[in-house]
Amino acid sequence: MEKMKTGQIDKTKEPFSVRNxxxxxxxxxxxxxxxxxxxxxxxxxxxxxxxxxxxxxxxxxxxxxxxxxxSLNSVDFRLKIAKVGGEGLIPQTVGLLYVGSYDMPFAQMKASKELKQYDNKIIECSFNSNTWVFMRQRVDKSFPNSYDTAMGEWAGxxxxxxxxxxxxxxxxxxxxxxxxxxxxxxxxxxxxxxxxxxxxxxxxxxxxxxxxx
Known part of the structure; x- marks a missing residue:
């Protein structure tokens, strides 16, 4: 505290803070x-x-x-924009949502113009009206939630x-x-x-x- 008063420590220049x-x-x-x-x-x-x-x-x-x-329960996914389709079907661009280290998507959502900019990023989504809804990008996270966490949040x-x-x-x-x-x-x-x-x-x-x- 004394060093803060004398200017030896400048809290505004610290890269992060710790508090109780x-x-x-x-x-x-x-x-x-x-x-x-x-x-x-x-x-x-x-x-x-x-x-x-x-x-x-x-x-x-x-x-x-x-x-x-x-309404505030959410899951952090890794988003991958991809085209999906099948025989006789018109390919559609969707957002595939991945959890943990799984190679198979946990779910998918509509790939809006806004969503496409977050390809391969970690995004937070809520579940509303039987569909996943984009909330925000998680710039503070490098990995998605685990499968167990995603299942728990989805149920919640x-x-x-x-x-x-x-x-x-x-x-x-x-x-x-x-x-x-x-x-x-x-x-x-x-x-x-x-x-x-x-x-x-x-x-x-x-x-x-x-x-x-």
Missing amino acids: KPFFDIHAARKLLEGSFTSQVSHEVDGLIFQPCGKYKAGRCDDILKWKPP CSPKWLPYKINATWLPAGAYWTHWVRACLPVLPGCLTDCLASPGAICINICSLFISV
Whole structure:
């Protein structure tokens, strides 16, 4: 701090910055989404990440519940513009969407004039009205999402999938669960409460949360 005051350190010239990410008790969920908090952070608030209290777990952690409104669920694909067709069919130019290191496309979308400029780039897409919709280019990423991540996000585009995913994926055998979520249901946002209130979906040991990036 002293060196910043004397001009020895100029924060504006640093290539990147590091800052603490605050954690909050689960009771703060509604305030984080609906209050003035969203205007106080430097990034768009598009969801919440619930995780157990305790030591940090490196690598993949299956005890984390990432929640977004269905309309904001998205997948990062590698886009490849190609012509597809068949015998007796007029070839069409489409956008093939790839995940992981797979050689087969995960899906495809209409190749609009705007989309063609992103050929072989990483793009973020949402799933709406049974089709993938371009959101933006991910200039910060060199690789697409994995197949498992893409499948999870695709399923998450529909609210009806959430209770199933909680029951099937996020409840490891032998785990000790409390009733934090059940106790906090009245203070959670309505659309999230509806999902978590489904029968059998309230066995989650969640005591803290932070905003997803």
